[in-house]
Amino acid sequence: MTSSESxxxxxxxLVLLVSATGCDDNTIISxxxxxxxxxxxxxxxxxxxxxxVRIVPVRNRLERDDQxxxxxxxxxxxxxNSGRVDIWSPVRRQLETGDLGLQFSDSTFGHVYRxxxxxxxxxxxxxxxxxxxxxxxxxxxxxxFVSQPVLGDYFDVDGEIHQRIVxxxxxxxxxxxxxxxxxxxxxxxPDEFAVPFYHNAFGEVTEDxxxxxxxLNEDIRLxxxxxxxxxxxxxxxxxxxNPSTFPLxxxxxxxxxxxxxxxxxxxSSSPDEARSSQPGALSNVHNGFGFFGSLGTSxxxxxxxxPAVRLQIGLSS
Numbered sequence: 001m002t003s004s005e006s007x008x009x010x011x012x013x014l015v016l017l018v019s020a021t022g023c024d025d026n027t028i029i030s031x032x033x034x035x036x037x038x039x040x041x042x043x044x045x046x047x048x049x050x051x052x053v054r055i056v057p058v059r060n061r062l063e064r065d066d067q068x069x070x071x072x073x074x075x076x077x078x079x080x081n082s083g084r085v086d087i088w089s090p091v092r093r094q095l096e097t098g099d100l101g102l103q104f105s106d107s108t109f110g111h112v113y114r115x116x117x118x119x120x121x122x123x124x125x126x127x128x129x130x131x132x133x134x135x136x137x138x139x140x141x142x143x144x145f146v147s148q149p150v151l152g153d154y155f156d157v158d159g160e161i162h163q164r165i166v167x168x169x170x171x172x173x174x175x176x177x178x179x180x181x182x183x184x185x186x187x188x189x190p191d192e193f194a195v196p197f198y199h200n201a202f203g204e205v206t207e208d209x210x211x212x213x214x215x216l217n218e219d220i221r222l223x224x225x226x227x228x229x230x231x232x233x234x235x236x237x238x239x240x241x242n243p244s245t246f247p248l249x250x251x252x253x254x255x256x257x258x259x260x261x262x263x264x265x266x267x268s269s270s271p272d273e274a275r276s277s278q279p280g281a282l283s284n285v286h287n288g289f290g291f292f293g294s295l296g297t298s299x300x301x302x303x304x305x306x307p308a309v310r311l312q313i314g315l316s317s
Contacts, residue, residue, distance in 0.1 A: 039073065039129045039137040040290035046258070047143060047297045049118045051077075052091070055111045055129055058288060068092075068101025071111045073131045080124040080140070088113040121145040121296050129288075137288030144261045144296035146170060147209070151302055154309055160217040161313050167257060167298065170210040173203075175258040175295055177212060181223050182252035187241075188227070188234045192251055197222055210257075216304065216313045224248065224314070247316045256299045263293045 043053030055071060075088040091112040092100040101109050119125070123143045130136040152164035177199040184192050197219060203212030221244075227234055228243045240246050263284050283289050304310055 036135075037137070037288050038131060038135040039285075039288045041127060041129065041137065041139055041285050041288060041292045042290045044260075044293040044295055045077070045119055045125055045141060045143065046295040047119055047121070049116060051088075051115045051117065053088075053113055053127070053292065055113060056290070057111075068095065068103075068109045071129075072133075073129050075113045075127070075129050077115065077125045077127050079119075080126060081122075086115045086117050088115040090114075119143050119294075125294070127292055135287070137285055139285045139288075139290075139292035141261050141263060141284075141292055141294040143294045144259050146257060146259050146296040146298040148298055149255070149257070149300050151300070154216070154306070157215075160215055161309055162213055162215055164211055164213050165255065165302075166209050166211045168209040170257075170259055171205055172210070172259065173205065174210065175260045175264070177203075177258075178256045179214065179219060180252075180254040180256065181219065181250060182254075183223065183227075184249050184251055185227075185234075185247050187237070187246045189236065191234075193234055195223060195226055197226075214255075216309070220248070220250075220314045244314075248314070249316050250304055250310070253302045253304060254299055255302050256297060259296045259298075261294045261296070263291070
């Protein structure tokens with residue numbers, strides 16, 4: 001047994017001894033003592049037209065739902081600037097038993113709620129889950145403003161084409177950056193296809209805003225690899241000759257950024273261990289647990305038109 005294992009065993013023994021001397025058989029230890037917690041909320045609002053959140057009723061015992069149940073609550077969001085109220089509906093599907101419910105991949109059941117509306121940048125929302133008994137949990141968030149980007153000129157780095165893109169006024173790392181590539185080829189079906197690629201190297205935040213640098217040659221290599229690995233989606237032929245050089249036309253390119261609101265900052269940073277170990281420290285839910293945030297987005301069309309650039313990155317002219 002190592003010294004660290006001995007220390008851990010000693011600490012566990014001390015905890016058991018203290019627990020045994022401090023509690024009688026009728027004592028119930030609850031992590032919810034002194035907390036007015038009713039629901040946990042997990043999700044976010046974005047500038048898409050369909051919003052989804054998962055809601056979990058808070059319980060003082062560990063158990064899994066092995067059959068569909070009703071949440072016994074009303075779920076709403078209020079846009080705080082206009083006062084508009086949206087009522088969310090539970091997502092339910094027909095189960096093999098004939099019941100309506102939502103079953104997850106681990107065979108347990110739960111509650112996901114949906115609402116159809118498209119927020120705008122600057123909209124502020126309060127989500128409220130109010131149980132039929134009058135107890136409620138709530139959380140607020142604001143859709144961050146994301147400016148349209150400024151597309152820089154192409155430039156050469158070791159024989160490959162790069163491009164810098166700046167989002168003025170965005171002074172935090174994004175939640176995600178995606179490049180949508182729209183393409184066609186004489187080697188594929190006579191259709192136009194679109195594939196998103198997500199960039200992990202998000203870039204640099206400067207006084208001008210958020211700047212990312214894209215390697216266009218690498219994007220096209222990824223696109224070719226994706227087509228070859230998923231050929232049945234795009235072609236009736238079982239193979240493609242010369243995967244790295246077969247004719248490929250890029251019909252459009254769109255770049256989309258997703259930026260989280262200020263409530264994501266603590267989670268995305270390096271929090272203090274003592275603070276983050278406290279129950280509810282990573283939660284912004286009032287009278288509950290979990291996290292409810294928002295994402296702002298911006299989309300720009302960035303077609304690659306220059307014939308010389310198209311040839312250098314591996315496209316057909």
